[in-house]
Structures are given as C-alpha cells and as structure tokens.
Amino acid sequence: MTDTFDNNKQIIKRELRHMMEHAEALMDATAGEFDERITTARTLLQDRLDSAKDDYDKLEDNVMDKVQ
Template sequence: MARTPYADEAKQELREIARHAGALLDATAGEADERIKKARAQLEERLAVAKGKYAELDGILDEALGDAAAAADRVVRERPYHVIGGAFLGGLLLGWFMSRK
C-alpha cells in the first residue's frame, strides 16, 4: 500500500519533534531548579501521550488505507470494463477542459 509524501513528511516531522524533546529532557536532567523539574515532568508526560496517540493514529491510518486499497481492488476485479470506461471518459473530459482556453 502506497503512502502519500505528506504522510511521510508528517511522520518524519513528528519523529524530529520527539527526538528534540528527548534531547531537551536529557540536557536538563541534572538541573535542580523547581521550575525546570516541573517543566520536565510536564514535557515527559505530554511526550508519552503524544507517542501513544501517534502510534494509534498510525495504526488507524494503515488500516484505513488498506481497506480503501482492498475496496478499489475489489471494484476493479469485479467490473474491469466499467473502470476502463470510467477512466476513458474521465480522460476525455479532462482533455476537453484543458484544451479550452
């Protein structure tokens, strides 16, 4: 199943944010200031929640894409001539619209 470039970019961006947040947590590990400890605790909690939601969303997205691909495959296999005709008509209409100035 194919993924869109946007989904891959979003996944990479989320990984980078998580990596930077982890680096920030590591960098402030030895700090004794109460405000830093409180901010670290909040960041750790939110990072854990975000990772959980990301994993859940990734699973849902994979399942939805798989279902959509299976449905499209089923339609193509059950009615190949309908699909070919629809693609032909779509191409004709697109060509007609693009040729008009």
C-alpha cells in the same frame, strides 16, 4: 491525489518524530537540573511526550488499517 496525501503524511510523520527526538534530547540534557521551574517543565514535557507517542501509535495503526 493519493500521492500528495501519502507525501504529506510522510512529511508530518517525519516532523513529529524529529520533535519527539529533540524533546527527548532536551530531557536528557536537563536531567541533572533541580531548579523548580526546570523540574516542572520536564514533568510536563515528559507527560506530553508520552501522550504524543501514544497518539502517534494510534494514528499509525489507523493508517495501516486503512491501507490494508
């Protein structure tokens, strides 16, 4: 049971990391765009990325606390 949980945790962790990497690549690719829709989308995406990174760090800390 623990192995399955650990495997699922690793899969989710890897997928979250990939999504954040792709979102950051999109931010970089659209850095020079000044269309209002793109600017708004970039701002919202950056806010979500920052929030997701914070949540991810907290989740990782909680997992590490449980392991120890």
